[in-house]
Amino acid sequence: MRLLINKIFLSLSVLSALIGLSFLAWILITLFIKGLGSFHFSLFLNDLINGGLRNLLVGQFILAGLASLIGIPLGMAAGIYIQEYGHGRFSSIIRDLSDIMMSAPSIVIGAFVYAVVVIPTGGTSGFAGAIALAIMMIPVVINTTDNMLSLVPRELREAGIALGASKYKVIIDIIIKAAKVGIMTGVLLAFARIIGETAPLLFTSETSNYFTLDLTESFPSLTVSIYDLANEPEESSRDLAWAASFILTVMVLAINLVGRFITRTKK
Amino acid sequence: MPIMNIKKFSFTYPGVEHPSLRNITLPIAQNKITALIGPSGCGKSTLLRAMNRIHDLYPGNKYDGRIELHDLETGKRNNILEIKKENEFIQLRQQVGMIFQKPTPFPMSIFDNVAYGLKIAGLKNKTELAHRVEQALKDSALWKEVHDRLGKSAMGLSGGQQQRLCIARAVAVKPEVLLFDEPTSALDPISTGAIEELLVELKKDISIAIVTHNMQQASRISDYTAFMYLGDLVEYDKTENIFLNPKEKRTEDYITGRFG
Numbered sequence: 001m002r003l004l005i006n007k008i009f010l011s012l013s014v015l016s017a018l019i020g021l022s023f024l025a026w027i028l029i030t031l032f033i034k035g036l037g038s039f040h041f042s043l044f045l046n047d048l049i050n051g052g053l054r055n056l057l058v059g060q061f062i063l064a065g066l067a068s069l070i071g072i073p074l075g076m077a078a079g080i081y082i083q084e085y086g087h088g089r090f091s092s093i094i095r096d097l098s099d100i101m102m103s104a105p106s107i108v109i110g111a112f113v114y115a116v117v118v119i120p121t122g123g124t125s126g127f128a129g130a131i132a133l134a135i136m137m138i139p140v141v142i143n144t145t146d147n148m149l150s151l152v153p154r155e156l157r158e159a160g161i162a163l164g165a166s167k168y169k170v171i172i173d174i175i176i177k178a179a180k181v182g183i184m185t186g187v188l189l190a191f192a193r194i195i196g197e198t199a200p201l202l203f204t205s206e207t208s209n210y211f212t213l214d215l216t217e218s219f220p221s222l223t224v225s226i227y228d229l230a231n232e233p234e235e236s237s238r239d240l241a242w243a244a245s246f247i248l249t250v251m252v253l254a255i256n257l258v259g260r261f262i263t264r265t266k267k
Numbered sequence: 268m269p270i271m272n273i274k275k276f277s278f279t280y281p282g283v284e285h286p287s288l289r290n291i292t293l294p295i296a297q298n299k300i301t302a303l304i305g306p307s308g309c310g311k312s313t314l315l316r317a318m319n320r321i322h323d324l325y326p327g328n329k330y331d332g333r334i335e336l337h338d339l340e341t342g343k344r345n346n347i348l349e350i351k352k353e354n355e356f357i358q359l360r361q362q363v364g365m366i367f368q369k370p371t372p373f374p375m376s377i378f379d380n381v382a383y384g385l386k387i388a389g390l391k392n393k394t395e396l397a398h399r400v401e402q403a404l405k406d407s408a409l410w411k412e413v414h415d416r417l418g419k420s421a422m423g424l425s426g427g428q429q430q431r432l433c434i435a436r437a438v439a440v441k442p443e444v445l446l447f448d449e450p451t452s453a454l455d456p457i458s459t460g461a462i463e464e465l466l467v468e469l470k471k472d473i474s475i476a477i478v479t480h481n482m483q484q485a486s487r488i489s490d491y492t493a494f495m496y497l498g499d500l501v502e503y504d505k506t507e508n509i510f511l512n513p514k515e516k517r518t519e520d521y522i523t524g525r526f527g
Binding site: 087153155156157158159160161162163164165166167169173174177178180 | 321357360361371374383437440
């Protein structure tokens with residue numbers, strides 16, 4: 001009887017795993033077929049106005065890069081604070097708030113930035129988009145930094161102090177170095193997460209058909225353009241959306257793989 | 268003349284009503300090894316950790332009494348419990364170093380590990396730095412094993428080598444006292460033997476206090492032994508007297524293995 005129950009549970013869980021995996025495979029295969037069909041290297045050379053994706057790719061990376069420039073230092077500093085300096089209620093409140101923010105719907109963050117940045121500044125802009133992405137990123141970076149620092153043994157901190165180092169020296173020279181690989185991986189995964197976001201950009205940076213580096217104007221975004229192109233009636237626009245989705249997926253996958261690779265080799 | 272003098276010292280952890288150490292009076296003899304023994308929870312590590320105020324990493328501890336440190340340069344006897352300023356703490360910890368139970372190599376090269384305390388102390392001259400690192404590694408009987416890979420990460424060393432590296436790191440800043448908190452309990456017998464030899468060698472220049480669970484270790488290497496029980500110092504004497512001819516019943520019961 002127990003053997004039978006065991007077998008039933010085993011097959012049920014194998015079945016569930018297969019169902020989950022087959023959807024993933026389905027998505028990837030569809031993307032590959034449809035995306036590769038409309039993929040061409042000229043996509044990297046032309047802007048959207050000429051039927052290419054160059055401005056969108058550059059724009060998406062600039063948005064995510066700028067968001068990282070804001071989000072990583074802020075998130076790391078906050079993570080260091082709650083793990084190393086904060087004792088008691090204040091730091092646990094910050095930690096809880098950050099956890100809640102991590103699960104905040106991204107469209108809500110987009111709407112928030114629309115209200116506090118886009119409306120006061122009079123229009124959508126690259127800055128607004130980067131701010132929205134940074135807000136998405138900060139709680140993830142806080143969480144990783146906090147967790148990775150908590151894995152550093154207490155004795156290592158004490159050993160630094162016992163040599164006469166001050167607390168901030170110990171944190172900068174020893175603790176962060178010891179947690180470096182974990183933090184780097186987490187930051188990379190956070191970057192992979194925001195580079196594929198659409199909702200926070202929808203009414204903040206919007207997108208643009210033209211190549212621009214001017215962050216005070218509507219800014220080209222790959223994800224928002226995929227959303228727009230998929231809604232166009234012409235077949236060619238939808239093909240372009242497939243190609244863009246394919247490129248985006250490959251990029252996100254690659255970043256994730258690099259993150260995993262770092263963790264595995266440096267551990 | 269003892270290098271450290273603990274006088275009527277009591278210590279209370281934050282949030283606890285009763286003190287974990289009560290009225291301890293104990294000298295740490297200069298250029299000798301003093302062993303602190305006793306069953307788990309007797310307060311021996313707490314006492315050791317008070318001797319360079321490492322407790323102060325965590326707020327809310329309460330100290331009473333005095334712990335005097337004989338400053339060999341100025342000849343003064345300073346009460347380390349009165350220290351409040353950051354730079355005084357730094358000075359104290361350079362005078363009174365500490366080695367922990369688990370080896371704690373920093374995630375950097377072997378050279379940088381040993382040089383770390385020296386750099387903190389403000390030593391910048393490269394030749395002088397290299398010289399002091401070499402000397403510290405020789406003093407810790409590690410030089411032969413690592414001299415050709417000083418630039419490699421310290422994490423690649425074996426447990427016993429890592430512990431000797433930590434000793435080298437502490438020795439490099441030329442402390443007056445070194446505190447060892449069960450330094451061999453995570454090591455194999457051969458590494459343990461190497462560290463014990465090293466301690467006996469080191470006491471020519473440095474005064475040593477060591478917490479150990481291993482009574483053979485205490486009897487092998489220490490000159491003086493203090494037996495502690497439930498936060499009290501029960502007996503302090505020359506090691507041979509403690510082990511061969513203890514005055515207190517509780518000491519005798521513990522070292523003959525009747526409890527603990």
